[in-house]
Amino acid sequence: MTALLRYQAALLLRSQRWIAPLVVYAGFVAVGIRPGDRALDSLGYAAAGLVPQTAWLVRICVGAEPPAARACAAAAAGPARVHAAALLTALGGALTAGAAGACFALLCGGPGGKPPAATAAAGVVAVLVCALTGAAVGALCSRPLVRGRGLAVLAGGLGSLLAWVAAFSPARSAVSALVGAARTDGVPLPLGSLAAAALLAAAAGTAACLLSARRE
Amino acid sequence: MLRGVGLELPPGALVRIEGGNGGGKSTLLRILAGIDTPTEGRVAGRPRRTAYVPERFPAALPLTAGSYLTHLGRVHGLTGAEAARRAAAGLERFGAAAYARTPLSELSKGTSQKVAVAQALLAGPGLLVLDEAWTGLDAPARAELDRAVTERTADGGTVVFVDHDPARLAGRPDAHHRIEAGALVPVAAAVPAGAARPASVRVHAVGPPGATPPLGLAATPAPGGGVLLTVDADRSDAVLRELLTARPPWHIRAVEELR
Numbered sequence: 335m336t337a338l339l340r341y342q343a344a345l346l347l348r349s350q351r352w353i354a355p356l357v358v359y360a361g362f363v364a365v366g367i368r369p370g371d372r373a374l375d376s377l378g379y380a381a382a383g384l385v386p387q388t389a390w391l392v393r394i395c396v397g398a399e400p401p402a403a404r405a406c407a408a409a410a411a412g413p414a415r416v417h418a419a420a421l422l423t424a425l426g427g428a429l430t431a432g433a434a435g436a437c438f439a440l441l442c443g444g445p446g447g448k449p450p451a452a453t454a455a456a457g458v459v460a461v462l463v464c465a466l467t468g469a470a471v472g473a474l475c476s477r478p479l480v481r482g483r484g485l486a487v488l489a490g491g492l493g494s495l496l497a498w499v500a501a502f503s504p505a506r507s508a509v510s511a512l513v514g515a516a517r518t519d520g521v522p523l524p525l526g527s528l529a530a531a532a533l534l535a536a537a538a539g540t541a542a543c544l545l546s547a548r549r550e
Numbered sequence: 551m552l553r554g555v556g557l558e559l560p561p562g563a564l565v566r567i568e569g570g571n572g573g574g575k576s577t578l579l580r581i582l583a584g585i586d587t588p589t590e591g592r593v594a595g596r597p598r599r600t601a602y603v604p605e606r607f608p609a610a611l612p613l614t615a616g617s618y619l620t621h622l623g624r625v626h627g628l629t630g631a632e633a634a635r636r637a638a639a640g641l642e643r644f645g646a647a648a649y650a651r652t653p654l655s656e657l658s659k660g661t662s663q664k665v666a667v668a669q670a671l672l673a674g675p676g677l678l679v680l681d682e683a684w685t686g687l688d689a690p691a692r693a694e695l696d697r698a699v700t701e702r703t704a705d706g707g708t709v710v711f712v713d714h715d716p717a718r719l720a721g722r723p724d725a726h727h728r729i730e731a732g733a734l735v736p737v738a739a740a741v742p743a744g745a746a747r748p749a750s751v752r753v754h755a756v757g758p759p760g761a762t763p764p765l766g767l768a769a770t771p772a773p774g775g776g777v778l779l780t781v782d783a784d785r786s787d788a789v790l791r792e793l794l795t796a797r798p799p800w801h802i803r804a805v806e807e808l809r
């Protein structure tokens with residue numbers, strides 16, 4: 335699995351296709367976070383931006399190989415493992431961007447009378463929740479479940495929107511916990527949302543990996 | 551597309567699959583290689599190391615040929631250093647050593663195909679699946695691939711291939727199947743009537759102290775030192791290659807044809 339992850343990471347880094355989602359995310363964070371904003375507010379905002387960014391990265395990673403190269407890797411390691419490596423690589427990339435966004439939010443934001451360590455912990459959890467939710471959206475809205483570029487982009491966009499607004503979405507509940515707490519006492523630690531997001535991502539990822547051996 | 555396919559692939563077997571265009575040859579090979587799963591039924595006992603060569607390898611990957619092969623070597627289960635060494639040796643073997651640092655996207659069709667073939671041979675696969683892998687290779691590389699296939703089977707690996715050239719590895723396959731209307735039917739052995747049993751070759755080799763002959767060959771001590779190995783003539787090239795490329799290499803004293 336390490337070998338597959340290294341291979342997929344090399345494909346992602348050298349393809350330079352990570353630049354577009356990263357620039358969009360950096361713009362999103364730079365425009366939305368102002369010096370002096372409440373840190374929890376900014377962290378929630380930085381985490382929320384990760385949902386579509388992660389879905390986009392997943393789409394890039396699972397499509398990084400042309401079919402012939404994918405077949406060679408799949409024969410060597412099994413199609414499900416190849417797909418899992420692509421999903422994990424995208425998640426790793428998104429978490430790196432999310433960590434940078436959260437650091438920016440913490441450095442720019444005023445503490446607002448909150449304990450910094452607890453604020454940072456809340457930010458870490460929110461980033462994890464949103465990246466996992468975005469990875470689930472990406473896994474469900476790209477190959478092998480959704481084929482065709484137009485349909486996949488539409489599904490990924492709608493899925494990310496749903497993850498932002500739907501009541502059942504762990505990303506929404508984590509972000510609203512942070513943003514809500516910015517105006518009241520205490521610092522939340524949305525571990526329930528984290529568990530839900532992990533389950534969602536695991537289920538979506540498993541479904542995509544199992545279907546990746548289906549004939550195309 | 552395919553129905554009621556039952557196929558046994560023993561270790562060391564060379565199996566040819568043929569059939570018309572769109573008949574399901576590639577589908578069958580992809581299922582054998584584990585790339586696709588069948589809608590019904592299953593493939594049991596696939597070796598841990600399986601490799602596949604597609605007919606065309608237009609790999610627009612952002613890697614150089616050498617780095618792609620090294621990555622794939624690791625995916626096949628080799629260590630990084632071993633993967634890099636075998637990647638270089640594989641490119642050299644197929645006459646593509648000059649392209650090790652060339653991005654895959656800039657390679658010609660034939661050189662890309664050499665990379666695909668080298669990829670499959672990196673880790674000595676227990677099952678090698680070749681889907682018209684010879685297509686696009688130049689003559690020396692085609693001959694080298696023939697030799698590689700013989701080596702794999704001599705080493706106990708199973709090789710399944712499809713090729714549009716009926717003369718490809720003629721007379722060598724242990725089994726021959728044709729896909730007809732979605733079913734797999736055996737083709738009678740294509741050995742011409744009256745063909746003599748292939749001759750044997752006796753190799754007199756002297757190994758490094760304490761070395762045992764590769765490939766599990768039965769050896770008898772030779773007068774004057776070394777061992778005598780008796781092998782089928784069509785395996786002799788593979789055996790000699792094994793002996794000469796062993797580390798440290800064996801010394802060959804004599805090669806003699808037996809009738």
